[in-house]
Amino acid sequence: MPDEFLRVSRRALTAGIAASLMAGDALAQEPPPRDPLPSWRDGPAKRAIFTAIRRSVRDGTPDRVPPAERVAVFDNDGTLWVEQPLYTQFAFAIDRLKEMAARDPALLQRPILKAAVDGDMRAVMAGGERGLAEIIAVTHAGMSQAEFQRIVTQWLSTARHPRFNRPYTQLIYQPMLEVMRLLRREGFAVWIVTGGGQEFVRAFSAPTYAVPIDRVVGSVGKTEFRLGADRSSELFRLPEAEAVDDGPGKPVGIGRFIGQRPQIAFGNSDGDIEMLQYATTGRGARLGMFVHHDDAAREFAYDRDTHIGRLDRGLTLAPQWGWPLISMKNDWLRVFP
């Protein structure tokens, strides 16, 4: 039965790939793979993905979505790459703070900054949101957008994850890359909708995920247009938040950037609940899924009881809303590329 299902899926998907080839989709110009999701074990999660895509693209059915309206959204931290033991962007902030403090020791007179540099995460967490905002403001503002891009790119090229000892951009989930590629082949616009910093994620989204920078929606600080005396111009990053793209901020960001309701949404934490709710109401085939981190051996195991990427209310809502969980342990044949 599963084999029969896969055969049918494969036929439908191959037909879709052929159609997109004829439509001139450059990304589809590799030979069609036999199984578009080779890193997924056959099971309800994989089947849910195939079913939603097939229903959305198959000609002559009421659920068919015209290509211009096919939209899929992905959270980043914990959905596309590792977020434990610390959000990557926060590891960046601490490294940058250390570098800044080496040049300007006066920074360490501010208790929260000293705690961060000393690795005293309890003190940092005790500072709450205000403390985190202070660290972000010091490390993420006071330069142009272009300069910030250069700083992040440089950091990503040298920093290593403390457990896996690999660059962070290699700690991405191969099965999710396959889903993104399949969706693109089937005509979906694939967006990242992250609670992380928009410019931070833009620094690696294109080479890492094949998601262009103008398809990254994230949290942003204010910027200011500045004109130099030499007639140069730049966008300068101010130490002030403008939009937080998390929780209900995610559908708001989707509305502002994408301008239409996605049909498919992937997340992994309570911050993605509203995005999944927004994507999975409305007519036609709709799919919301949580990546469930239940694989301590190959990655990490956490859900209701964690400081980063907590999946608590979401675990309760998932069966009520019909959101299949993706078990990292059981559904993924491999985790990293």
Add this chain to the structure above:
Amino acid sequence: MPDEFLRVSRRALTAGIAASLMAGDALAQEPPPRDPLPSWRDGPAKRAIFTAIRRSVRDGTPDRVPPAERVAVFDNDGTLWVEQPLYTQFAFAIDRLKEMAARDPALLQRPILKAAVDGDMRAVMAGGERGLAEIIAVTHAGMSQAEFQRIVTQWLSTARHPRFNRPYTQLIYQPMLEVMRLLRREGFAVWIVTGGGQEFVRAFSAPTYAVPIDRVVGSVGKTEFRLGADRSSELFRLPEAEAVDDGPGKPVGIGRFIGQRPQIAFGNSDGDIEMLQYATTGRGARLGMFVHHDDAAREFAYDRDTHIGRLDRGLTLAPQWGWPLISMKNDWLRVFP
């Protein structure tokens, strides 16, 4: 000499079209036109457009911009469509206000709303920005994004311009459509960056300009994610401004949505100055242009002395910054499609 130039341009451009055809650009799959800008009279404006594009796309030159980084931005009101005697969006607001007042006469107890319904534009203008904001809040908020889209689409299908007696979406500038099409063929991402409302322009950008809704940057009000008891969900429009995409707000919006500096920018008023400055600083071929409304016979003639779309400081800056003016009267063989 101009003929020789055009011949060379045409060769280069045709080669570019062939290249983009091979790259699978669906939009380029019409037969290449002989002159990609047939509604433009040969002159410095037309030549400046050809030169900037040719320098940006020609292989093996230091100015060449990789296709993924080719970005062109267009203002909307007065650059792509008629903005006199009243911004189209404001005409929409007044019509909607009349309709709302017919159902709820209590609205007319608010002096600024009564003035707008009565067509007393002097009183409306005397109300300044606060008055305009009140009119916009009443007419543009209090419904979902989807409902607002429907209201605008419906209005656009019936409303007529007071002078030309044609639907507003037909009062677009044919020469600018040709520039947008040429840029797309040469691999540029074409964006609209408007001081007008983002959702308002999204209601017609795709069928009118072939600009998809996710390539429209504009002024926005706050929205709120709302979940219905029946598990429906929507983005609800609140009567509060969030971002004004005008003047220095234009490069800020470009940074937030596009995430990179455009090479080419078209505007028509002082509100576009910063956008042109942002686009025309930096390495490589760069082009900023103002549409100059100097054609009272076929459209309107106005620049320094007008309430809508004033081009005053911009007229002074244009020669200093090397921004060629587009004379509607002399450079355009025809105005509307």
